Amino acid sequence: MAEHNASLKRQERESTDAEPSPKRSRPNESNTAGQEKPRHPTLWFDDGGIVLSAEHTLFRVHRSFLSLNSPIFRDLFSIPPRESASEDPEETWEGLPLIRMHDDDEDIVNLLTALYDRTYSLASQPIDVVAGLLRMSTKYEIGYLRNQAIKYLTPIYDLPNRNIVERYTATTRGVQFAPLIINTARETKTDFLIPGAFFFLAIQDINHIFERITKEERPRYRISMDDLQTCITGREALIKCNRETIYSFGSKKCGENTRCNSRMNTFVQSEVWKEHVADPNTTAVLDSAFWNDITVCGMCVETHRMSSRMGVRKVIDQVPGYFKFSDWDTLRKSTKGQPSQIK
Numbered sequence: 001m002a003e004h005n006a007s008l009k010r011q012e013r014e015s016t017d018a019e020p021s022p023k024r025s026r027p028n029e030s031n032t033a034g035q036e037k038p039r040h041p042t043l044w045f046d047d048g049g050i051v052l053s054a055e056h057t058l059f060r061v062h063r064s065f066l067s068l069n070s071p072i073f074r075d076l077f078s079i080p081p082r083e084s085a086s087e088d089p090e091e092t093w094e095g096l097p098l099i100r101m102h103d104d105d106e107d108i109v110n111l112l113t114a115l116y117d118r119t120y121s122l123a124s125q126p127i128d129v130v131a132g133l134l135r136m137s138t139k140y141e142i143g144y145l146r147n148q149a150i151k152y153l154t155p156i157y158d159l160p161n162r163n164i165v166e167r168y169t170a171t172t173r174g175v176q177f178a179p180l181i182i183n184t185a186r187e188t189k190t191d192f193l194i195p196g197a198f199f200f201l202a203i204q205d206i207n208h209i210f211e212r213i214t215k216e217e218r219p220r221y222r223i224s225m226d227d228l229q230t231c232i233t234g235r236e237a238l239i240k241c242n243r244e245t246i247y248s249f250g251s252k253k254c255g256e257n258t259r260c261n262s263r264m265n266t267f268v269q270s271e272v273w274k275e276h277v278a279d280p281n282t283t284a285v286l287d288s289a290f291w292n293d294i295t296v297c298g299m300c301v302e303t304h305r306m307s308s309r310m311g312v313r314k315v316i317d318q319v320p321g322y323f324k325f326s327d328w329d330t331l332r333k334s335t336k337g338q339p340s341q342i343k
């Protein structure tokens with residue numbers, strides 16, 4: 001009976017025309033012939049000569065256009081079909097060659113949109129979309145798109161490049177997708193993005209860091225146990241370096257005013273100071289509110305502020321070392337397609 005029903009359903013499917021119905025997009029029905037998947041609503045060009053079959057969706061595109069943009073597509077399309085291919089529903093779609101893609105639907109949609117839409121602006125996309133485009137443009141060897149993605153991500157994760165001293169409040173932008181960037185950078189040989197992503201992860205609350213392993217289900221957004229270890233070790237090193245470099249002014253004496261010295265002594269005993277010194281976020285000292293808590297003379301405040309700002313730069317310069325990397329310059333040079341120097 002079940003078999004009879006299945007055969008009826010198959011007939012029903014075959015008898016309807018090519019118009020897709022939403023129920024066909026169910027994942028458990030998707031691993032069979034291309035005809036069972038819905039067409040993408042916009043990335044389906046009637047004059048396209050080839051059909052790409054992603055996990056749940058079909059895309060009808062132009063062979064020559066994609067070949068022009070990507071040598072990988074060109075090679076993929078130049079493989080001659082098997083003799084029996086025209087009868088095999090796995091390899092054709094209504095007579096057109098059907099190419100099975102091993103990418104997520106979302107990745108294909110983003111890539112094709114970036115290629116086809118001339119008004120498409122990478123700059124207005126969220127970080128996860130750009131990370132996906134970096135991965136796809138690397139895989140399909142689309143140089144200009146890869147360079148655009150690198151240019152977008154550079155001022156966020158190449159910490160000395162983003163001028164963090166002036167723009168430290170923007171860190172939240174880099175935090176959310178830090179694990180995704182670590183994984184994507186490894187996959188795309190853009191290692192210079194990794195220390196910055198580790199930094200953003202490491203300055204988080206420790207529970208938040210652990211949640212990136214235990215609560216995240218999407219593999220690309222999760223960090224490995226090795227990376228967790230690197231992150232925690234780097235976090236410890238960061239706190240130590242912050243203490244020695246940025247907060248070293250706590251032990252400095254005022255040459256003008258002896259009251260400053262006793263006030264500073266009291267301040268470095270306070271809970272506020274202890275909390276700051278234990279904070280891995282290197283840039284926290286740049287918050288002007290921090291300085292309101294110290295009641296030393298104006299000249300002391302200015303001197304300490306200046307020295308701590310220089311300390312922040314020093315710590316940022318050393319960030320790769322905390323996370324098992326060499327220096328920033330070596331990392332940048334190892335990237336194919338130089339990261340742009342945005343100041």
Ligand SMILES: [Zn+2]
Nearest residue numbers: 254260297300
């Ligand atoms: Zn003073």
